[in-house]
Amino acid sequence: MKLRQLQYVVEVIKNGMNVTAAADKLFTSQPGVSSQIKRLEEELGITIFERSGKHINGLTPEGTRLAERFERILNEVENVKRLADDFSHPNSGMLSIATTHTQARYVLPPVISAFRERYPDVQLQINQGTPEQIASLTDTGEADIGIATEALELFESLILLPCYRWNRCLMVPKGHPLAELPELTLAAIAEHPIITYTFGVADRSVINRAFKQENLDLNVVLTAADAEVIKAYVRTGLGIGIVARMAYDPRQDGDLVVLDAGNLFDSSVTSLAIRKNAVIREYVYEFIKLFADHLSREVVDQALAAQKDTSLQEKLYREYVEKAAMR
Known part of the structure; x- marks a missing residue:
């Protein structure tokens, strides 16, 4: 069993059971993806995908359970890499941010400038999209951080940290x-x-x-x-x-x-989202605090530690909202 094979399975699922799209995303060939998945199924003695001829229709019951574990394994491998990078290259790497045009254009510029002064060797990537796209990018790990006002709560895999209120x-x-x-x-x-x-x-x-x-x-x-x-x-x-x-x-x-129009509409809260169980690199903690001063490393770690306790999550969220400043 190879990690690459697990990645192929997960990517096919993420691309709506489209092997060609998954292959394009992974910069490999469609026959190569199909072949490796078949080899994995043969090794495990289990059919992961339901098929009609050459087309994949969905997951088998066994495939559904296995796919969840595959994704957890791949996430942990990524966490190990991040942790190792934090030990060996604490001040360099990449920070991918998914956010809206409004955040990227009007809020982030001074934050990015301050961050670059402290971490000149960290490459920044801003992915603009709708709130739903931002949540999805963060959920899949394509973005380290998601910043939006709506839709982030749609994904149970994300921890929400309220940053500021606006009118x-x-x-x-x-x-x-x-x-x-x-x-x-x-x-x-x-x-x-x-x-x-x-x-x-x-x-x-x-x-x-x-x-x-x-x-x-x-x-x-x-x-x-x-x-x-x-x-x-x-x-x-x-x-x-x-x-x-x-x-x-x-x-x-x-x-x-x-x-x-502040007296006509309720104020909204912009939140920052990170994935549960993700290893947060040191410079990511620093970026979060630059974006919202009340979100210290201790606060972020507290939110991550509460991820399995829904009532505690809600309690902490309310506390963070109260601390969120108006912009």
Whole structure:
């Protein structure tokens, strides 16, 4: 039995039972993957995958149980490598961060600069995506850290560390009727077409909930994952933008009027996610603390130690939220 064979099985599963896609991801050939999986099945005396001809349809009951163990073994091998790297090369390596455009553009730059001063030999990789993509990248280990406001809780394999709270604002062109109101209300906003984040109109979103509570309908004409795209269409007059307050840049957005909406919508919490059972390298602890000062190494280790106790996890999460500063 070889680790590579276990990796082939796990990768096929991750790619929806598509052997060709798994082979592409692993930079090898489809026949090579199929051959190695067959050899593993022969060695174990068990059929891992259900097949129709050359096509894989799914896992057998035995394959399901084995696949879980294969993934744990591969994760532990990766942990051993990380631990060894921390001993031999504590100040060098790679840190992969999955996050949204808003975090990457408006929050992370000063954190990255400070981190680079301390760890110039650590290569940084930022993977931008939707909250769901960020959670998935962190879950699979393709990212060491995931930073987002939504969707991270969808994966039980992740530990969530609340970092900071933030509010929303409206962006409108100069001379817009909403900018002339003495008091901004949801009813007034509902009279205009809205442009906001792609995930912002989901049933669970703060924006949708606020309008539903007032029995108001949302007229969303455009959604985008990128605040810069939202602002661009606000400038065309397509609608009013509802974005994170941090996305307003007075140096670049002077042609727009920003209207505070902190009293209209509940604040949101941006969290940082790490995988349970992952070995955290020293420089990763440092990055986490630079991003959210209250998340010291002791706090992170406390959260990791509580991973098997759901009630304790929830208690710690509430405590961390209380410490999260407003941005």
